[in-house]
Amino acid sequence: MAxxxxxxxxxxxxxxxxxxxxxxxxxxxRSVFGLYGFQQIETPAMENIGTLMGKYGEEGDKLLFRxxxxxxxxxxxxxxxxxxxxxxxxxxxxxxxxxxxxxPFKRFQIQPVWRADRPQKGRYREFYQxxxxxxxSDSLIGELELxxxxxxxxxxxxxxxxxxxxxxxxxxxxxxxxxxxxxxxxITVAIDKLDKIGVEAVNAELKERGLSDEQVEALQxxxxxxxxxxxxxxxxxxxxxxxxxxxxxxxxxxxIFSLVEATTSSLERVKxxxxxxxxxxxxxxxxxxxxxxLDLCLARGLNYYTGAIFEVKALDAQIGSITGGGRYDNLTGxxxxxxxxxxxxxxxxxxxYDVLTELNLFPAALQSSTQVLFAAFGQDELRYALxxxxxxxxxxxxxxxxxxxAKMKKQMGYADTKQIPFVAIVGGDEMAQNKVMLKxxxxxxxxxxxxxxxxxxxxx
Amino acid sequence: MAxxxxxxxxxxxxxxxxxxxxxxxxxxxRSVFGLYGFQQIETPAMENIGTLMGKYGEEGDKLLFRxxxxxxxxxxxxxxxxxxxxxxxxxxxxxxxxxxxxxPFKRFQIQPVWRADRPQKGRYREFYQxxxxxxxSDSLIGELELxxxxxxxxxxxxxxxxxxxxxxxxxxxxxxxxxxxxxxxxITVAIDKLDKIGVEAVNAELKERGLSDEQVEALQxxxxxxxxxxxxxxxxxxxxxxxxxxxxxxxxxxxIFSLVEATTSSLERVKxxxxxxxxxxxxxxxxxxxxxxLDLCLARGLNYYTGAIFEVKALDAQIGSITGGGRYDNLTGxxxxxxxxxxxxxxxxxxxYDVLTELNLFPAALQSSTQVLFAAFGQDELRYALxxxxxxxxxxxxxxxxxxxAKMKKQMGYADTKQIPFVAIVGGDEMAQNKVMLKxxxxxxxxxxxxxxxxxxxxx
Numbered sequence: 023m024a025x026x027x028x029x030x031x032x033x034x035x036x037x038x039x040x041x042x043x044x045x046x047x048x049x050x051x052r053s054v055f056g057l058y059g060f061q062q063i064e065t066p067a068m069e070n071i072g073t074l075m076g077k078y079g080e081e082g083d084k085l086l087f088r089x090x091x092x093x094x095x096x097x098x099x100x101x102x103x104x105x106x107x108x109x110x111x112x113x114x115x116x117x118x119x120x121x122x123x124x125x126p127f128k129r130f131q132i133q134p135v136w137r138a139d140r141p142q143k144g145r146y147r148e149f150y151q152x153x154x155x156x157x158x159s160d161s162l163i164g165e166l167e168l169x170x171x172x173x174x175x176x177x178x179x180x181x182x183x184x185x186x187x188x189x190x191x192x193x194x195x196x197x198x199x200x201x202x203x204x205x206x207x208x209i210t211v212a213i214d215k216l217d218k219i220g221v222e223a224v225n226a227e228l229k230e231r232g233l234s235d236e237q238v239e240a241l242q243x244x245x246x247x248x249x250x251x252x253x254x255x256x257x258x259x260x261x262x263x264x265x266x267x268x269x270x271x272x273x274x275x276x277x278i279f280s281l282v283e284a285t286t287s288s289l290e291r292v293k294x295x296x297x298x299x300x301x302x303x304x305x306x307x308x309x310x311x312x313x314x315x316l317d318l319c320l321a322r323g324l325n326y327y328t329g330a331i332f333e334v335k336a337l338d339a340q341i342g343s344i345t346g347g348g349r350y351d352n353l354t355g356x357x358x359x360x361x362x363x364x365x366x367x368x369x370x371x372x373x374x375y376d377v378l379t380e381l382n383l384f385p386a387a388l389q390s391s392t393q394v395l396f397a398a399f400g401q402d403e404l405r406y407a408l409x410x411x412x413x414x415x416x417x418x419x420x421x422x423x424x425x426x427x428a429k430m431k432k433q434m435g436y437a438d439t440k441q442i443p444f445v446a447i448v449g450g451d452e453m454a455q456n457k458v459m460l461k462x463x464x465x466x467x468x469x470x471x472x473x474x475x476x477x478x479x480x481x482x
Numbered sequence: 483m484a485x486x487x488x489x490x491x492x493x494x495x496x497x498x499x500x501x502x503x504x505x506x507x508x509x510x511x512r513s514v515f516g517l518y519g520f521q522q523i524e525t526p527a528m529e530n531i532g533t534l535m536g537k538y539g540e541e542g543d544k545l546l547f548r549x550x551x552x553x554x555x556x557x558x559x560x561x562x563x564x565x566x567x568x569x570x571x572x573x574x575x576x577x578x579x580x581x582x583x584x585x586p587f588k589r590f591q592i593q594p595v596w597r598a599d600r601p602q603k604g605r606y607r608e609f610y611q612x613x614x615x616x617x618x619s620d621s622l623i624g625e626l627e628l629x630x631x632x633x634x635x636x637x638x639x640x641x642x643x644x645x646x647x648x649x650x651x652x653x654x655x656x657x658x659x660x661x662x663x664x665x666x667x668x669i670t671v672a673i674d675k676l677d678k679i680g681v682e683a684v685n686a687e688l689k690e691r692g693l694s695d696e697q698v699e700a701l702q703x704x705x706x707x708x709x710x711x712x713x714x715x716x717x718x719x720x721x722x723x724x725x726x727x728x729x730x731x732x733x734x735x736x737x738i739f740s741l742v743e744a745t746t747s748s749l750e751r752v753k754x755x756x757x758x759x760x761x762x763x764x765x766x767x768x769x770x771x772x773x774x775x776l777d778l779c780l781a782r783g784l785n786y787y788t789g790a791i792f793e794v795k796a797l798d799a800q801i802g803s804i805t806g807g808g809r810y811d812n813l814t815g816x817x818x819x820x821x822x823x824x825x826x827x828x829x830x831x832x833x834x835y836d837v838l839t840e841l842n843l844f845p846a847a848l849q850s851s852t853q854v855l856f857a858a859f860g861q862d863e864l865r866y867a868l869x870x871x872x873x874x875x876x877x878x879x880x881x882x883x884x885x886x887x888a889k890m891k892k893q894m895g896y897a898d899t900k901q902i903p904f905v906a907i908v909g910g911d912e913m914a915q916n917k918v919m920l921k922x923x924x925x926x927x928x929x930x931x932x933x934x935x936x937x938x939x940x941x942x
Contacts, residue, residue: 027533027574027817030562033526035575037582038589041522057875059852059882059900062501066493066608067527067564067594068547073487087528088550089564102490104527104549114487115495122497124899126885129498134527148526161885163868170872284865285872357487392519405744408623412630412745415517422519425586425621439584440519 032139032147042388044150047179047374048132051152054174058167060128060154065111067134071101077110077356085137104136108153108368109353116157117357125158144372155366157353162274164365165330165349166281172334172345172367173312179374180383182311182337183344188320189275190327190348192258195268199261200240202233209233210321213245217319221245244318251279251316258318274329275316282314311337326350332367339377345369389441393480396423396446396458397433403448410446410458413473419480437463446476492599492607502848504610507639507834508592511612514634518627520588520614525571527594531561537570537816545597547607564596568613568828569813576617577817585618604832615826617813622734624825625790625809626741632794632805632827633772639834640843642771642797643804648780649735650787650808652718655728659721660700662693669693670781673705677779681705704778711739711776718778734789735776742774771797786810792827799837805829849901853940856883856906856918857893863908870906870918873933879940897923906936 029035036044052062068089075083087104105111108131116123132152139145154171156164169185176183190210197206208231212224219227224245228238243261247254255272262268322331329349336344347367354362378384394414396407404427411421422442424433430447437445446458447468457470460479471479489495496504512522528549535543547564565571568591576583592612599605614631616624629645636643650670657666668691672684679687684705688698703721707714715732722728782791789809796804807827814822838844854874856867864887871881882902884893890907897905906918907928917930920939931939 025818027578028530029526029533029574029578030528030530030560033528035526035579036524037579038521038523041524045522056851057878057880059855059880059902061498061851062505063498064496064501066489066495067596068490068493068608070488070490073489090548090550100490114489118487118489119495119497124896126896128882136527148528156885159885163864163883163885166868167883174875281865281868285868358485391516391521395519404623405741408626408741408745415634418517420517420519422588423623425616425619425623436584436586442519 030147032141032145034146034148039389042391043375043378043384044371046384046388047371047378048150048152050178051175051369052130052132054171054178055130055154057174058128058171060130060156063112063115063129063131064133065105065108065115065131067105067136068102069105069111069114071103073114074103074106074110078106082106085139087136087138105133106137107135108133108151109366110356112153112155113353114357116362117354117359120359123158126156126161126164127158128156130154144376146372150371152369152371153347153366154369155364157364157366158362160351160363162277162281162330165278166285168332168347168365168367169278169282169314170285172332175369176334177311179378180311181344181374181377181381183313183334184337185312185314186317186320186333186335187275187278187314188317188331189271189329190331191267191271191274191329192262192318193271193321195262195265195271196241196244198265198268200233200237202237205231205233205237207325209241213241213319214321216245247318251314254316254318255279271329278330279314279316322346322348326353328352330365336377339380341373341377341380343370344373344377390443392420392422392440392442394419394421394444394446394460394476395433395437395440395442396421396448397430397437398424398427399430399447399449400427403427403450403453406453407446407448407458410448410473410476414477414480417477417481419477444480490607492601492605494606494608499849502851503835503838503844504831506844506848507831507838508610508612510638511635511829512590512592514631514638515590515614517634518588518631520590520616523572523575523589523591524593525565525568525575525591527565527596528562529565529571529574531563533574534563534566534570538566542566545599547596547598565593566597567595568593568611569826570816572613572615573813574817576822577814577819580819583618586616586621586624587618588616590614604836606832610831612829612831613807613826614829615824617824617826618822620811620823622737622741622790625738626745628792628807628825628827629738629742629774630745632792635829636794637771639838640771641804641834641837641841643773643794644797645772645774646777646780646793646795647735647738647774648777648791649731649789650791651727651731651734651789652722652778653731653781655722655725655731656701656704658725658728660693660697662697665691665693665697667785669701673701673779674781676705707778711774714776714778715739731789738790739774739776782806782808786813788812790825796837799840801833801837801840803830804833804837850903852880852882852900852902854879854881854904854906854920854936855893855897855900855902856881856908857890857897858884858887859890859907859909860887863887863910863913866913867906867908867918870908870933870936874937874940877937877941879937904940 074086086106089102134148134150136148141147172185193210194206197203197209212227216224225238247257255276258272320333327348328351331348332346333343334345345367349365351363353364396411398404398407407423411423414421443463445461448458452458457472459468460471461468534546546566549562594608594610596608601607632645653670654666657663657669672687676684685698707717715736718732780793787808788811791808792806793803794805805827809825811823813824856871858864858867867883871883874881903923905921908918912918917932919928920931921928
C-alpha cells in the first residue's frame with residue numbers, strides 16, 4: 023500500500039465523537055446567544071489582502087496565509103488572504119453593510135480562522151473562534167448581558183468559572199496618576215503578568231520598560247489592592263482622584279456591578295451573603311459555580327479595548343483563559359466609520375473542549391446518536407428489519423440496519439465500536455412472532471419485544 | 483468617509499436572515515441524517531497540494547486555490563491548497579484513519595469548498611457542500627437509505643421532488659451492445675444532454691464523437707424507451723442480453739426498486755396505486771410530493787461512479803438538480819486503499835435555498851429569534867425590564883432589552899426592523915402595577931400583563 027496520506031501540520035481532522043462534542047459546545051453557546059437576541063452571521067474565508075494587512079501588527083502580517091489563484095496570472099488577480107480572526111472581518115462587515123443593519127447590532131459568528139503560527143501543543147493553524155458582540159451602543163447593559171451569557175453558558179456546560187473584570191480607563195488613570203501616561207501599554211503588559219511571574223519580576227520589568235523608581239513605587243498600592251469589590255473601587259476613587267479618565271473607569275465598574283446586583287434575585291443574594299461578608303454580594307450571583315472578580319491586574323494584550331475587559335477562568339482546570347473580550351470604541355474606524363462603540367467576547371472552543379474532557383463533563387449520550395442497530399440473520403429478515411426501522415424513524419428514533427446478514431459477532435462488534443446502546447436481533451422465530459429480540463448492550467439482557475413496546479422503550 | 487470595504491469576487495457575506503435560513507436547511511438535513519445513524523466529520527480547509535492535484539482533471543487543477551505562507555520561504559513550506567470538494571478529502575480521511583473507523587462507515591460533512599471559477603450568477607468561489615456517504619459495504623441498502631433520506635428531507639422542507647435514478651453498469655452495457663465499449667464516456671456525456679438539447683442534437687453529437695451511423699441507430703431504442711419502471715427494466719433485459727455488466731446493472735435496479743417497495747407501507751401503496759397503473763407502484767411511495775423515475779438518460783459527469791446514480795429535481799421550480807450522487811467502487815484507490823465500495827449523495831444548499839425562496843417555503847419564524855423586546859422610558863424602568871428579561875430567559879424565551887431609554891419611536895423602529903413580534907413597554911405606571919404594556923406588533927393591540935401571563939403567552 024502507498025504511504026498513508028496526511029494533512030498539513032497544525033491542522034486537524036475531527037472524527038464523529040469529536041464533532042459530536044464540538045457541536046455540543048457550539049449548540050450550547052448558540053442557544054444562550056439566542057436567548058439574548060444575538061443573531062448569527064458568516065463572512066467569507068478569504069478577504070482582500072488590504073482588509074487584513076496592518077490590522078494585527080507586524081507579526082500578524084507575517085502570520086497571514088495568502089491565497090493564490092492557480093488559473094489566474096499572479097499580477098491580474100487581486101491578492102487575498104485567509105481570515106486571521108473574526109474581529110476584523112466583523113468590522114469590515116459592519117462598515118460594508120451599515121445601511122442594512124439595525125443598530126444596536128447584536129451578532130455572533132462561529133467560524134474557523136487560520137494563522138501561519140509555528141504549530142505546537144494546543145496551538146493550531148486552523149481553529150474555530152466563537153465571537154459575540156453588540157455594536158452601536160455604549161450602554162453598559164452590553165457588558166451586563168455578556169456577563170449573564172458567560173454565567174449561563176458555563177452553568178449549562180457544568181464548568182465552574184470566575185469572571186475577571188477590569189477597565190482600560192482605570193489602567194489609563196493609573197498610568198496618568200503615576201506620571202507615565204505614555205507608558206500605559208508597557209504598564210498593562212507588565213501587570214498582566216502579575217499572576218504568572220509575581221510582583222518582584224513585574225517591578226523589574228516595569229523599570230526595564232523605562233519607568234522610574236518613583237513611578238514603580240507609586241504603582242505598588244494598586245498592585246497590592248485587595249478587599250471586597252466595593253472596597254477596591256472606593257480605594258481607587260482616592261488613588262485616581264486627579265485622573266478624569268480613571269474616575270470614569272471606576273464609575274463604569276460601579277454601574278456594571280450595580281446592574282449585576284439589580285438583576286440578581288433576592289433568593290440568590292441571600293444564598294450568597296450567607297457565605298460572604300462582601301457588600302456587593304452579587305459578585306457571586308448564582309452562589310455556586312460562578313463568581314465575578316474585579317481584577318486590577320487584568321490587562322489583556324489587545325490595544326483596541328477602551329473600557330471594561332473580561333477574562334474567564336475555569337476553577338477546576340489549569341488552562342488559562344477560556345473566554346475573554348471587552349469594550350472598544352473604534353473598531354470600525356480602520357474602515358472609515360469612526361465612533362462606533364461596541365463590546366464583545368470570544369469563547370475559546372478548543373480550551374473549553376479540553377476542560378470538559380479533563381473534568382469528564384461531556385454527556386455520555388454524545389457517544390452515539392444511534393439508539394438501536396438492527397442485526398438480521400438473512401435477506402428476508404433484513405427486509406423485515408428495514409420495515410421496523412422505517413416505523414421507528416417516523417417516531418423520531420435514530421436507527422441503523424446493518425446492511426448485510428453478516429455473522430452476528432461482526433454485527434455486534436459494529437454496535438460495540440459505535441457504542442450503540444441496543445441491538446434488535448431478527449431471525450426467523452422473531453419474524454414469525456412479529457417481534458424482535460432486543461439486546462441491551464450495557465447489561466447484556468435480552469427480551470422479545472413488539473414494535474409498539476420498542477417505540478415506547480426507546481422514546482423514554 | 484473612505485471607500486466602502488468589499489470582499490473578494492465570488493464570495494458572500496451571510497446576514498442574520500440568510501444565516502437563519504441556511505441553518506434551517508442544514509439543521510433539517512442534519513436531523514434526517516441522524517435518524518439513519520450518519521455522523522458528522524470535518525476536515526481542514528487546506529490539504530497538502532498532492533492530495534488535491536490530479537483528482538479533478540486538468541481543468542480542476544487550474545481551479546485550485548493555492549496557499550502561501552507569508553512568513554515562510556516559498557521553497558521551505560510544503561504547498562497547500564484549499565478544499566475543492568468534500569469527496570477527495572473524505573477519501574483521504576478514510577485511508578488515513580482506516581484503523582479507527584468502524585465499517586460500514588456512515589458519515590456526513592457540511593463544509594465550504596473553494597473553486598477559482600469565473601464567478602457568475604449562481605456560481606460562487608466559496609460555497610457549502612453537504613455530503614452524505616456510506617462506505618465499506620456494497621449492500622444496496624445504502625442506495626435505499628439515501629432514497630429514503632431524500633424523500634424525508636424534502637418532505638420536511640415542503641419541496642415536491644422527483645428522484646431520477648440510473649445505473650452506470652446499464653450505461654456500460656449499452657455501450658457494449660452497440661459495439662462501442664470504449665465510447666462509454668462519450669455516450670453518457672451526450673445522452674446526459676437529451677433533456678436539454680433533444681434527440682436530434684444528441685445523435686449529431688454522438689456522430690461527432692466518433693460513433694458510426696449503425697451505432698447511433700442501435701442506440702435509438704434506448705433513447706426512446708418508456709413505460710413503467712417494470713416495463714423499462716424488462717425491455718432492457720432483452721436489449722442487454724449479451725452484456726454481463728448491463729444485466730448486472732438491471733439486477734441492481736430491480737433490487738433497489740424492490741427494497742423501496744418492501745419498505746413502503748400498504749397504506750402508501752393503496753394510495754399510490756389508486757392513481758397509477760404502473761406495477762411497481764412504490765416508485766411513488768409517499769403518493770404526494772415524492773416520486774422515483776428510472777431515467778436512462780441520466781448519466782452524471784463524474785467518472786468515478788460505477789453503479790446507481792441519482793439526481794433530484796424540484797417539481798415546482800426550474801433550477802436543475804438540487805441533490806445528486808451515486809455508487810462508486812474505488813474512491814479510496816487513489817490513496818492506496820483499493821476495492822472499497824461506497825454510495826453517497828450531495829445536497830446543493832444554495833439551490834435548495836433558491837427553491838425555498840422562490841416557492842416562499844421558509845418558515846416565517848426564521849425572521850426573528852427574539853420573541854419580545856423590552857422598551858423602557860427611563861433608567862429605573864430599564865432595571866425593571868432587565869429583571870423581567872432574566873425571568874423570561876430562565877423560561878427559555880428569547881428576549882431583548884433595548885439598552886437605552888431612547889425615544890419610543892426609535893425603540894419601536896428597532897423592533898420593526900428586526901421583526902420582533904412583541905414589545906413590552908415599561909413606564910412608571912406599569913412598574914407601579916408590577917406589569918408591562920404588551921404591544922402586538924402585527925395587530926397593534928396593547929394590553930397590561932403580569933410576568934406569569936407574559937411567560938404563558940410567549941411560551942405557546
